[in-house]
Amino acid sequence: MRSIGDADGGFTVAPIDGNGVVRVRAWGFWPPAIANAFADSLFESAQGGRKPTQIMIDAESLKPQREEGQAAFSAVCERASKFGGTRIEIFVTSSLTKLQLARITKEWRRKGVVDLKGGESV
Numbered sequence: 001m002r003s004i005g006d007a008d009g010g011f012t013v014a015p016i017d018g019n020g021v022v023r024v025r026a027w028g029f030w031p032p033a034i035a036n037a038f039a040d041s042l043f044e045s046a047q048g049g050r051k052p053t054q055i056m057i058d059a060e061s062l063k064p065q066r067e068e069g070q071a072a073f074s075a076v077c078e079r080a081s082k083f084g085g086t087r088i089e090i091f092v093t094s095s096l097t098k099l100q101l102a103r104i105t106k107e108w109r110r111k112g113v114v115d116l117k118g119g120e121s122v
Helices: 032-042 044-048 067-083 095-110
Strands: 002-006 009-013 021-028 054-062 087-091 114-117
Touching: 002 032, 009 032, 021 032, 032 044, 032 067, 054 095, 067 087, 067 095, 087 095, 095 114
Parallel strands: 021 054, 054 087, 087 114
Antiparallel strands: 002 009, 009 021
16 A cells, blocks of 8 residues: 555555555645645556556545645546546545535536545535
8 A cells, every 4th residue: 555645644545456446545634745646646556557447535534625636636537537437436524625526526527437425415
């Protein structure tokens, strides 16, 4: 499992499993260096020819992000859509973080790439 960041903010990425699932845990507030590493870290397994079929992001401890963090989530959605068939599930309980992620992923949710789960409905 790859871990980037510290107790204040970061994420872990488990290697793609036999079913094509990548499991991610994201927490805290991300400075630019952590945000910039997010998308590449999630898709490293795809560089070896293995395409993720599902990306499951546990964002229950993630705080609302500045521009770099928002851009990181947008980049993940865009890259997943290019694989065709890769779905992203984001689990979030903070209403404010969920509203932010809902705004960022709106286009990708309409296209069926992203599903936000947890907390109040958006």
